[in-house]
Amino acid sequence: MTNIYKFQLKMELDLKLITPEEIQNWAVLALENDPTNELALDICFLSNSEQISQYFKLTEKSEFCSYSRDSLAIKVLENYIFKHLNTWNYKDQIDSFFQNTHYLIHYLENAELGLLIRSYESQLDVAFLGYSQLEPETLWENFKLELKAYFSSATNFHN
Structure with a gap:
């Protein structure tokens, strides 16, 4: 699920359907519900919008089934x-x-x-x-x- 959601966030961010701030807010809420959510943990360690954008920009489509x-x-x-x-x-x-x-x-x-x-x-x-x-x-x-x-x-x- 995390891998698929990462792909969805990447596409939505690239299309400007979602902002890095919204992704960061999602990550905080996701960790409240599941402290082991790896994607949310990765995002929470990023300190600003530019780092979040770069994180998804560097994600390749080959990472996904x-x-x-x-x-x-x-x-x-x-x-x-x-x-x-x-x-x-x-x-x-x-x-x-x-x-x-x-x-x-x-x-x-x-x-x-x-x-x-x-x-x-x-x-x-x-x-x-x-x-x-x-x-x-x-x-x-x-x-x-x-x-x-x-x-x-x-x-x-x-x-």
């Missing part, structure tokens, strides 16, 4: 996507969204999801340049619908 990594990355990706999907409407925000989804996709062995995301990213780039028959807003709405359909299909979680 691929099955656990894939299922957790899909969960974090889904949470990230649906948390931010309706909040971005501008080119720079959409670019940031795709950069972060690419970060998560590199943890997955899921070609179908990666292709879906890269396809819409390319289509939106073309639309923002004015070379598409579809408006960026229309493409973005189509993308949201396809993502919702993808994540609602249980079979996609095991590809």
Whole structure:
């Protein structure tokens, strides 16, 4: 559990879904509940936000079992996507969204999801340049619908 949670914290920190301070607060509470929690102990020995960030930055994906990594990355990706999907409407925000989804996709062995995301990213780039028959807003709405359909299909979680 600790190893999987470490991976989740790493992804959430990299995506700015959680702060180093929130991780440190979690560690203190976790130690109150279980003084033998190794991850919480590691974090509590770090003295500031920079050290916590560096601790997770140096954590490699190879440290984690691929099955656990894939299922957790899909969960974090889904949470990230649906948390931010309706909040971005501008080119720079959409670019940031795709950069972060690419970060998560590199943890997955899921070609179908990666292709879906890269396809819409390319289509939106073309639309923002004015070379598409579809408006960026229309493409973005189509993308949201396809993502919702993808994540609602249980079979996609095991590809």
